Amino acid sequence: xxxxxxxxxTVRPNDVAVIGMCGxxxxxxxxxAFWNRLRAGDDMLTTYTDDELVAAGVPERxxxxxxxxxxAATLPxxxxxxPEFFGYTRREAKLIDPQQRLMLEVAWExxxxxxxxGGADDQAVGVFAGAAMNTYLTNVVARSCDLLxxxxxxxxxxxxxxxxxxxxxxxxxxxGPSVNVQTACSTSLVAVHVAAQSLxxxxxxxxxxxxxxxxxxxxxxxxHGEGMMFSPDGRCxxxxxxxxxTTFGDGVGLVALKRLxxxxxxxxxxxxxxxxSAINNDGSGKIGYTAPSVEGQRAVISEAHAVxxxxxxxxTYVEAHGTATALGDPIEFTxxxxxxxxxxxxxxxxxxxxxxxxxxxxxxxxITGFIKTVxxxxxxxxxxxxxxxxxxxxxxxxxxxxxxxxxxxxxQPGPTPRRAAVSSFGIGGTNAHVVLEEAPPLPARPTxxxxxxxxxxxxxxxxxxxxxxxxxxxxxxxxxAPDLADAEYTLRVGRRGFAHxxxxxxxxxxxxxxxxxxxxxxxxAAPTAETAPAVSFLFGEVPVExxxxxAERVPAVADIARRSADNAPISAQSPPAARVTxxxxxxxxxxxxxxxxDAVGGAGAGEVLAACFSGVLDETETLxxxxxxxxxxxxxxxxxxxxxxxxxxxxxxxxxxxxxxxLDPLHWTRDVWEGGRLAEAFGGRTGDGATVVAIGTTAxxxxxxxxxxxxxxxxxxxxxxxxxxxxxxxxxxxxxxxWSGREPRRVPLPAHPLYRSRLRLDEPDQAPPTxxxxxxxxxxxxxxxxxxxTEVLRTExxxxxxxxxxxxxxxxxxxxxxxxxxxxxxxxxPTIDLLKNPTIDRLAAxxxxxx
Numbered sequence: 065x066x067x068x069x070x071x072x073x074t075v076r077p078n079d080v081a082v083i084g085m086c087g088x089x090x091x092x093x094x095x096x097a098f099w100n101r102l103r104a105g106d107d108m109l110t111t112y113t114d115d116e117l118v119a120a121g122v123p124e125r126x127x128x129x130x131x132x133x134x135x136a137a138t139l140p141x142x143x144x145x146x147p148e149f150f151g152y153t154r155r156e157a158k159l160i161d162p163q164q165r166l167m168l169e170v171a172w173e174x175x176x177x178x179x180x181x182g183g184a185d186d187q188a189v190g191v192f193a194g195a196a197m198n199t200y201l202t203n204v205v206a207r208s209c210d211l212l213x214x215x216x217x218x219x220x221x222x223x224x225x226x227x228x229x230x231x232x233x234x235x236x237x238x239x240g241p242s243v244n245v246q247t248a249c250s251t252s253l254v255a256v257h258v259a260a261q262s263l264x265x266x267x268x269x270x271x272x273x274x275x276x277x278x279x280x281x282x283x284x285x286x287x288h289g290e291g292m293m294f295s296p297d298g299r300c301x302x303x304x305x306x307x308x309x310t311t312f313g314d315g316v317g318l319v320a321l322k323r324l325x326x327x328x329x330x331x332x333x334x335x336x337x338x339x340x341s342a343i344n345n346d347g348s349g350k351i352g353y354t355a356p357s358v359e360g361q362r363a364v365i366s367e368a369h370a371v372x373x374x375x376x377x378x379x380t381y382v383e384a385h386g387t388a389t390a391l392g393d394p395i396e397f398t399x400x401x402x403x404x405x406x407x408x409x410x411x412x413x414x415x416x417x418x419x420x421x422x423x424x425x426x427x428x429x430x431i432t433g434f435i436k437t438v439x440x441x442x443x444x445x446x447x448x449x450x451x452x453x454x455x456x457x458x459x460x461x462x463x464x465x466x467x468x469x470x471x472x473x474x475x476q477p478g479p480t481p482r483r484a485a486v487s488s489f490g491i492g493g494t495n496a497h498v499v500l501e502e503a504p505p506l507p508a509r510p511t512x513x514x515x516x517x518x519x520x521x522x523x524x525x526x527x528x529x530x531x532x533x534x535x536x537x538x539x540x541x542x543x544x545a546p547d548l549a550d551a552e553y554t555l556r557v558g559r560r561g562f563a564h565x566x567x568x569x570x571x572x573x574x575x576x577x578x579x580x581x582x583x584x585x586x587x588x589a590a591p592t593a594e595t596a597p598a599v600s601f602l603f604g605e606v607p608v609e610x611x612x613x614x615a616e617r618v619p620a621v622a623d624i625a626r627r628s629a630d631n632a633p634i635s636a637q638s639p640p641a642a643r644v645t646x647x648x649x650x651x652x653x654x655x656x657x658x659x660x661x662d663a664v665g666g667a668g669a670g671e672v673l674a675a676c677f678s679g680v681l682d683e684t685e686t687l688x689x690x691x692x693x694x695x696x697x698x699x700x701x702x703x704x705x706x707x708x709x710x711x712x713x714x715x716x717x718x719x720x721x722x723x724x725x726x727l728d729p730l731h732w733t734r735d736v737w738e739g740g741r742l743a744e745a746f747g748g749r750t751g752d753g754a755t756v757v758a759i760g761t762t763a764x765x766x767x768x769x770x771x772x773x774x775x776x777x778x779x780x781x782x783x784x785x786x787x788x789x790x791x792x793x794x795x796x797x798x799x800x801x802x803w804s805g806r807e808p809r810r811v812p813l814p815a816h817p818l819y820r821s822r823l824r825l826d827e828p829d830q831a832p833p834t835x836x837x838x839x840x841x842x843x844x845x846x847x848x849x850x851x852x853x854t855e856v857l858r859t860e861x862x863x864x865x866x867x868x869x870x871x872x873x874x875x876x877x878x879x880x881x882x883x884x885x886x887x888x889x890x891x892x893x894p895t896i897d898l899l900k901n902p903t904i905d906r907l908a909a910x911x912x913x914x915x
Contacts, residue, residue, distance in 0.1 A: 073328075073504040076373065080260045080338040081327035081503075083270075084178035084812070085435050086170050087317035090137040090423050099439045101422065103472050105450035108423045109137045109298060109311065112284055122283040129287055135298030136284035137313020137424040142166065143278075144820035149524060150235050153855045158823045159205065159222040163195040163276045164231055166316045169818060171232045171272055174318050178333070179558025179810035180270060181236070190240030190268035191229040192259040193318070194251035196277035196427030198223050203280050204826050214879055232272075240268030249385075250343075250490035251275050252317065253430025257341040257496055263323050274318035277427030293389050300425060301451040302386030302418040303393050303459055303468060310387045311424035317431035319438075331550075331809030334503040336438045339483070340372025346493030354491045356392055361399035364495040365487065369407055372499035374483060376407025379414055379499065380475070381446050381484040382466070383433040386418025387425060394458040396489070401464045409465035415473060416466040421451040430488030430496060437484045441502045444482065446473040509807060513617065515571035517552040518785040518800060520792055521583065522562040528817050529564040530584045535814035537580035540573050546811035548576060553808035557801045562816075563591035567789030569782055592795035597755050599659050599796060600713065600746060603666035603673040604760035606646035608639070610780040614650075617781045619805025624656075625649040628683070640690035644683060647673045650759050657788075658797040659757060663720065663749060665713025667742040667764060669693065672732065678708040680726050689732060700733040713746055715739030715764075740764075755794050757787060841912060849904045852888060856881045864904040 085095060091108030092098035101108055112120070112134045117127060126132050145165040147157035150172075157165065171191065175181040180189065201223040210216040221227055225244055233242040241262055245255040252275025259271035288296045295301075295309035327334055344367070346360035369376055385396055404414065419436045426432055440446050448471040455461040461468065475482055482502040489495045521536060523529035539545060546554075548570065566589055568579035615622040628648050637645060655661065664674040669690055676686040681703060688701035705727045714721040716731070718741035725731050742764045746756060778786065791798045801808070823829075846864050853861040857871050868878060882895040891911055901907040 073507075075325045075328070075504075076339075077325075078264050078340065078371075079324035080263055081322050081324040081332065082319055082335045082338060082438055082500075083322050083327055083332040084174050084320035085318070085335065085438060086174035086177065087274075087315070087432070087435055088139055088166070088170065089315045089317075089426070089432065090139065090313055093141075095435065095439065098435070099443065102419065102436060102439070102447040103445070105448045105471070106422060107299070107450065109135050109313070110284070111135050111298075117283065117285070120283045122285070126283075126287065131288045131296070132285060133288055133294075133296065133298040134285050135311070137311060137315070137426065138284060139166075139278065139314040139316075141820065141822075142314050143822050143824045145169070145823050146818040146820045147823065149816075149818055151858050154823060154829060156222075158825045158829075159218065161195070161198050161200050161223045162278045162280065162824075163198065163200070163316075164222075164228050165823075166278065167193060167195070167228060167274075167276045167318070168232050168235060169820075170274075170276075170316050170318045172236060173815045173818075174272065174320055175236065176559065176815035177812050178320055179554040179813070180320070181816075182558050182560045187269035188240035188267075189236075189238040190259065190262050190271040191232050191238060191242045192245055192255040192262070192271060192273045193229050193232075194245040194247070194255055194275045195225050195228050196275075196279070198225065200278070200280040203282065204824060206826075214883065218880075228276075238272075240271065247494035247496075248490035248492050249425070249427065250430055250488040250494050250496045252428045252432075253434060253486065253488035253496040253498065254343055254490075254494060256319065256321070256338070256431065256434060256498060257343050259321055260338055260341055263321060269322065269326070271321045272318055273321060274316070274431040275428035276316040277312075278314050279312060293387070295388065299451060300386075300388045300420045302384065302388045302421055302449070303397065303416070303456055303461075304388070304452050305454045305456050307388040307390070307393060307456060309389055310420065313424045313426050315423065315426035315428045315432055317428050317435050319431065319434065328504075328506065331807060333810065333812060334506070336441045336503050337501040339374060339499045339501050340368055340370075341496065341498040342367035342371055343494065343496045346495070350493070353493075356395045356489055357493065358395050358399045358402070360493060360495050361396060361487070361489060362403045365399060365403035365485070365497045366406065368485070368497040368499055369403070374480075374499055374501075376404040376409040376465070377413060378478075378480045379404075379409075379483045379485050380478070381415045381417070381437065381440065383437045383484065383486040384416055384418045385429070385433075385487045385489045386420045388420065392489075393456055396487070397456075397459045397461075397464075397466075400466070400487075401460075404465040411463050411465060412467045414465050414467070415446045416468050417447065417449040421449055430486070433486050433488065434498065434500075437486050437500055440475065441482055441484060441500060444475045444502075446475055448472050506809075513549075513804065513806075515548060515575075516569050516779070516782045516785055517548040517571075517576070518556075518789055519548075519552055519568045519570060519576055519580065520555050520559075520565070520789070521567065521580070522559070522565045523816055524562045524564065526564050526588045528562075528819070529566060529589055530586075531817045532814065533566065533580045534584035535817070537577045537584065539814055540580070541577045545573055546813070548573060549804065549806065550809045550811040551576075551813060553801050554810045554813055556799060558810050561792075561797075564589045565592055565793045565795075567793050569785045569789055571782075592793070593753070596795045596797060597753050598662040598749065599654075599791070600749050600754050600756050601651055601654070601661045601664040601674065601677065602746065602756050602758045602762065603647055603651070603664065603670035603677070604758060604762035605643065605669070606650060606760035608642050608646065611642070611646040611649070613780045614784065618784065618803050620803040621649055621653055623805075624652045628652070638691070638696070640694055640696065641687055643669070643690060644673065644676070644687050647759050648677060648683070651677050653803075654757055654759075654798070657803070658799050659791055661710055661757070662754065663711040663713050665715070665742075665745055667715035667739050667762060668737050670760075670762060671712070671714055671716070671736050671739060673759070674712055675705075675708070675726070675732065678710045678712050680705045680708045680712065681732065685732075693737070703729050703732050705729060705732060713749070715742040715745050717741070718744035719748060720745075755791060755796065757791065842908075845908045845911065846904050848889070849885070849908060852884050853881065853904065856884055861904070864908075866904070867902040868898070869902055
């Protein structure tokens, strides 16, 4: 397809967008490193020295074995994890299969990066994934598993593949289908197919799909044996004359999928389009259960092309399964050639490759090839096939639809969009093939208004907050940095709000970078309260010129003003009418944006405006009172006050206005103008932790910190955003994402940092707890019990009189807590005794009695 942005975009109902990807592979901790190493043609496996192997515990007899292969495709941090971030104790985390831990981390990182970790609004997120055989259970946990005991159930839930996807759904709050997919080597690409079908059927709105493999062997490498499918030298050479086998290794990959039409409508970044996919099984028409089948592979390839609605001659790259085995490569090549020739492919039109030449055969091979192919489409470049020298003699490459490039190849445009296909075939005969197409150009949109913008950053800890702010600063300092309006939207709408918060108001990228770096280097941020603070509105006078600027620059303000002023522009209104319009519009903006007041007030005209917002006076009465006070009416107007919907804080009485006084017309025509106790009126609530939003300015000093944030010299828009930043940082759920009136896009941004440490059950903990000397008693016993309760119940327990039933009524947790207490304290504690003594005070007394 010509590289023109003005090309028409035709979207089919079955088109699925790839909106995000995340992965960790041997020698490549992230996708940028993965792509760079693919382009360089790198061998990403590790070749170990004798010293390294000795340090890894390789037995001397194995080291001396001439058939020992000293290579492995490993993730050096495969056993690392951040248990605290996901609500696990270190002990719990050490029991969980590292494959499930890795997949959980990658799922979080993917959703956070693409801007859907905040709950995705009303979008149901599904999870479809699979894992390799759990060698951690057999080689490390290495214990019997009696499913009729608590220990057995705990081991099962921590290690069985059944809980791979549901663990992710539970920990991340995802409500779409959560389905394990297991088809051996083709697992992760079959997961992509099932995820796409779920999207097309409307079962979910976003689908995560992928796979993971971690080999928990005692030491790296393997001893090669005659007749094995593994390579005798630890190198994988798909389709090459020297191909003699494959290698297995570690890796994890996950992609986020969404219906293309909705991805475009929602402003998601589209990396590629999944045009169609198919899966099938070989059945019994082959030489053996583990053998591949030409007929089965040819059929699935042809079906996928038909589902995608594309001719084979429009596909110009195939990412093959490519096992590099004597049987597998010729069968796969024959099936590809027959399917492509049958679809009208021309000789030599299509490049052929396999990332197994770089990373070996991962159990997550299908998703690894899928990710590589999307990256190639994005970069419009086909990486070279590094281990290829000459074709396997059983492969007729010349005259076939394929060629194999050994160096990076510029992917030239053609009459159709760039298209590619990915294959993955599993032992047992489940085959998968998908067709990908380059991302269409997104619809043009108006240039965003100039700043300022409000960038909200939150994290679970002060350390994470600083690190995240620094990473965001680096991302916004790059030449390809996203638009600030898009970054603002993604951070507010697409991210989960954690307790440690800071916000930066910036006019441009330079000030955004400076502000974020100041957060990274600044004072510690205290966590917000568990419950949002109460909000009080303090009404004063909004300068007409300031409001005019706000109405011009903030469409949400203009929309509200039109609703309340019968479409009359502020400039055409009398000063009292303009004052009413401005004050009510700004108060309504805050209330509709999540800062709903628990009380409103002011002094003089401000108290009248507060009464109007509270429903005591209507707008006509309010305008009449302000007009009379301004000398525009001869006598005081008649008013008929009503019961306030929201308490009114009166500068006349120095506190909340009693209902009897609120209903007295004389208060509004006479007394209200004599109030001088504004600070006293608000002082009680601010003393209780309430935060104040100033609607305009007042003649008296403002209570607390509700003055004009950003400085009086800042623009009206900047002051408004500074107020929003202050409220959000305090824990008020204010949302300014709709204020601009434009259609922003979610953009990829650095994810919340994880602080990982090595957690492996057969190794000593890096931070072992200090064992108590002798049985604890008294306050020491209570403190230790509180610590155990906090760890097991996953909530801070700082009161000794709090019942376990008030914290969590999950009986499984009660069983777990009793077991932990028995283990840690060496005491006899049946679960029934814990339930009979459900507070720390009572339990400590019970344990002291029974010894």
